[in-house]
Amino acid sequence: MPEEPALIHGAPSALSRGQLVVFPERERYLEVARELADEGYDMCVDVTAVDYLLAIERPLPAGVPVERFEVVVNLLSTAKRRRIRLRVPVPESDPTLPSLFELWPGCEAMEREVYDMFGIVFPGHPDLTRILMPDDWEGHPLRKDYPVGRIPVQFKEAPATR
Numbered sequence: 001m002p003e004e005p006a007l008i009h010g011a012p013s014a015l016s017r018g019q020l021v022v023f024p025e026r027e028r029y030l031e032v033a034r035e036l037a038d039e040g041y042d043m044c045v046d047v048t049a050v051d052y053l054l055a056i057e058r059p060l061p062a063g064v065p066v067e068r069f070e071v072v073v074n075l076l077s078t079a080k081r082r083r084i085r086l087r088v089p090v091p092e093s094d095p096t097l098p099s100l101f102e103l104w105p106g107c108e109a110m111e112r113e114v115y116d117m118f119g120i121v122f123p124g125h126p127d128l129t130r131i132l133m134p135d136d137w138e139g140h141p142l143r144k145d146y147p148v149g150r151i152p153v154q155f156k157e158a159p160a161t162r
Helices: 026-038 105-118
Strands: 011-016 019-022 043-051 069-077 082-090
Touching: 026 069, 026 082, 043 105, 069 105
Parallel strands: 019 082
Antiparallel strands: 011 019, 043 069, 069 082
16 A cells, blocks of 8 residues: 555545555545545445454555454446445444445445444444344354354254155
8 A cells, every 4th residue: 555645535545456445534434425426436336344353454545544344335437437445444432334325225235234244333224124134133243253153954844864
């Protein structure tokens, strides 16, 4: 990563494998996303997260805070045929990030998956409920400190013939 990154809408940026990556502060995330939407990034392709619990020391552009979680958003401009990635640091002590639903309604299920698997809450989301795990499930399975275990497979009324 460069020592002094270029600023995109006031946020540090870098190139990663030829793709522009922008690192907005959590407080400016929605503002930067709105500016990118106004620039023609008309599709939110993906919203996911990363838990850096075991790799907290990672290369980041100067000025980007090191946090346990990052929400990663991939945007596409279909008219300009360009992609851009947002990586937003999210602190473990307050795992929240505003929802992008008002800008890109198609991200509704993706934000639910991040909530379900990582426990990151998206205020402003229209239906932030579990999508992959049962409603009464405790914990968030993609967190690095989630206990590894097994769930026994139960076959009801299956004949045990061979």
